[in-house]
Amino acid sequence: MTESEAAFLTGYDPAAYDRPSIAVDLVLMSVIDGAPAALLVRRDEHPFAGTWALPGGFVRMDEALDDAARRVLEEKAHMAQAAGAYMEQLYTFGAVSRDPRTRVIAIAYFALLPAGRFAAALKADPGLSLARLRLDAQGSAVADCEDGALPLAFDHSEILGLAIRRLRGKIDWSPIAFALLPERFTLRALQDVHEAILGTPLNKPAFRRRMLDRGWLEATGERETGSSFRPAELFRFRPFPTVTG
Amino acid sequence: MTESEAAFLTGYDPAAYDRPSIAVDLVLMSVIDGAPAALLVRRDEHPFAGTWALPGGFVRMDEALDDAARRVLEEKAHMAQAAGAYMEQLYTFGAVSRDPRTRVIAIAYFALLPAGRFAAALKADPGLSLARLRLDAQGSAVADCEDGALPLAFDHSEILGLAIRRLRGKIDWSPIAFALLPERFTLRALQDVHEAILGTPLNKPAFRRRMLDRGWLEATGERETGSSFRPAELFRFRPFPTVTG
DNA sequence: GTAATAGTGTCTCTTAGACAGTATACC
DNA sequence: GGTATACTGTCTAAGAGACACTATTAC
Numbered sequence: 001m002t003e004s005e006a007a008f009l010t011g012y013d014p015a016a017y018d019r020p021s022i023a024v025d026l027v028l029m030s031v032i033d034g035a036p037a038a039l040l041v042r043r044d045e046h047p048f049a050g051t052w053a054l055p056g057g058f059v060r061m062d063e064a065l066d067d068a069a070r071r072v073l074e075e076k077a078h079m080a081q082a083a084g085a086y087m088e089q090l091y092t093f094g095a096v097s098r099d100p101r102t103r104v105i106a107i108a109y110f111a112l113l114p115a116g117r118f119a120a121a122l123k124a125d126p127g128l129s130l131a132r133l134r135l136d137a138q139g140s141a142v143a144d145c146e147d148g149a150l151p152l153a154f155d156h157s158e159i160l161g162l163a164i165r166r167l168r169g170k171i172d173w174s175p176i177a178f179a180l181l182p183e184r185f186t187l188r189a190l191q192d193v194h195e196a197i198l199g200t201p202l203n204k205p206a207f208r209r210r211m212l213d214r215g216w217l218e219a220t221g222e223r224e225t226g227s228s229f230r231p232a233e234l235f236r237f238r239p240f241p242t243v244t245g
Numbered sequence: 246m247t248e249s250e251a252a253f254l255t256g257y258d259p260a261a262y263d264r265p266s267i268a269v270d271l272v273l274m275s276v277i278d279g280a281p282a283a284l285l286v287r288r289d290e291h292p293f294a295g296t297w298a299l300p301g302g303f304v305r306m307d308e309a310l311d312d313a314a315r316r317v318l319e320e321k322a323h324m325a326q327a328a329g330a331y332m333e334q335l336y337t338f339g340a341v342s343r344d345p346r347t348r349v350i351a352i353a354y355f356a357l358l359p360a361g362r363f364a365a366a367l368k369a370d371p372g373l374s375l376a377r378l379r380l381d382a383q384g385s386a387v388a389d390c391e392d393g394a395l396p397l398a399f400d401h402s403e404i405l406g407l408a409i410r411r412l413r414g415k416i417d418w419s420p421i422a423f424a425l426l427p428e429r430f431t432l433r434a435l436q437d438v439h440e441a442i443l444g445t446p447l448n449k450p451a452f453r454r455r456m457l458d459r460g461w462l463e464a465t466g467e468r469e470t471g472s473s474f475r476p477a478e479l480f481r482f483r484p485f486p487t488v489t490g
Numbered sequence: 491g492t493a494a495t496a497g498t499g500t501c502t503c504t505t506a507g508a509c510a511g512t513a514t515a516c517c
Numbered sequence: 518g519g520t521a522t523a524c525t526g527t528c529t530a531a532g533a534g535a536c537a538c539t540a541t542t543a544c
Binding site: 448450454472473475 | 506507508509514515517
């Protein structure tokens with residue numbers, strides 16, 4: 001650093017301007033009973049007390065955005081064991097009045113986990129809910145439970161809608177579907193996940209061919225157990241197809 | 246608003262926590278001489294004085310993110326007449342030390358304009374440069390001018406790299422290429438834009454078929470002028486294919 | 491054997507690449 | 518007519534949908 005550069009830095013006053021608050025909101029998705037679902041937390045405080053919101057938290061001054069999202073995954077979503085979860089940044093929401101308290105800009109992240117990984121968290125914290133999602137005509141999401149649609153806080157229906165559309169857009173060409181399945185899975189389970197996200201049935205032989213030709217799958221030689229008919233072979237996701245030769 | 250909700254709001258103190266500064270950075274791209282290019286501004290001040298940066302600015306407290314990006318487009322990129330520019334949010338960059346002055350989180354936007362729209366701005370402000378871009382092995386961008394690579398400030402080579410990749414990923418299925426062309430254009434010009442962004446030659450008859458079958462193009466019946474050979478027909482982008490019947 | 495699902499072979503249709511051919515402007 | 522490019526017809530190859538068929542398990 002040059003001398004003039006150092007002089008400039010000491011003269012810079014970061015408190016000179018008002019600044020918005022920065023939060024991270026997490027769309028933690030899975031596939032439950034043939035439909036996309038996301039983890040929501042019941043809000044006990046104002047604003048939007050009694051409605052449901054995405055797990056979120058403010059970004060600390062010494063914390064990168066991705067680290068804040070990981071922290072929210074552990075602390076707010078009670079997914080301490082979710083080290084291997086797939087996570088990516090989704091979009092940043094910055095409408096002026098999206099939070100009535102003060103200006104809050106939210107960087108939304110979206111994470112994927114297999115359905116079975118939610119049981120412990122849901123049992124431990126009754127303020128959590130894993131709600132089925134569907135898109136309305138405007139592209140926002142509606143969160144359904146047994147008794148009807150859950151009211152959503154802030155602009156979170158918009159965030160959830162974007163998350164569903166991101167998932168739909170990526171599933172055809174990226175390996176994210178594997179983040180929604182356990183380590184070993186059948187081709188039928190993989191197809192079920194695709195169908196749930198796309199919301200449309202797929203052709204079985206074509207789907208098999210496509211998946212096997214991609215080189216992402218590794219046959220384990222093992223078969224599923226507990227079925228009352230012919231058991232299917234179990235596959236494993238192979239992240240890095242060997243590029244030898 | 247209920248009484249308890251109002252009481253909560255007055256009790257909430259937005260100044261209780263330190264907050265990062267929020268900036269918007271703009272990747273204003275075009276296609277020049279068969280290669281992607283972006284508008285850069287020379288930095289006169291520390292940090293990174295003498296290097297080149299994306300046009301950017303801090304987000305005001307009463308300003309939505311998209312509005313801040315539009316303002317930067319007009320004020321910093323000197324594109325006052327760019328009301329019709331295509332623009333979308335790209336990604337939010339929040340590494341703790343990406344700006345040595347203080348914590349700055351940057352929401353990057355990416356905008357597209359036809360090459361011809363830059364002449365006035367470049368002439369009016371000698372601190373602007375429209376630099377050719379290419380990707381390096383890490384996926385970051387290198388900005389080339391006649392005399393070699395321009396040094397880039399902050400993490401802007403990373404932002405530019407992501408912009409190129411976003412453009413590549415979208416051009417096959419979205420109509421963004423038309424934002425890089427004047428209102429009337431030939432199919433050859435459209436193909437040139439695609440080839441510049443993808444960095445690979447395309448098959449002419451297949452490209453024609455694909456474009457015409459999509460229903461995005463409207464023949465004007467007019468032909469280009471000034472060529473010393475058979476003039477090509479001029480087309481117009483038709484944003485909304487009529488969905489009648 | 492029956493039932494139910496796993497897994498495969500094959501036909502067809504659509505789409506893209508390749509390539510050669512025709513068309514039309516200026517000189 | 519020559520030349521350079523616009524535009525088109527057609528062959529071929531790859532991939533997806535459809536559908537029927539075989540395979541394998543539990544009962």
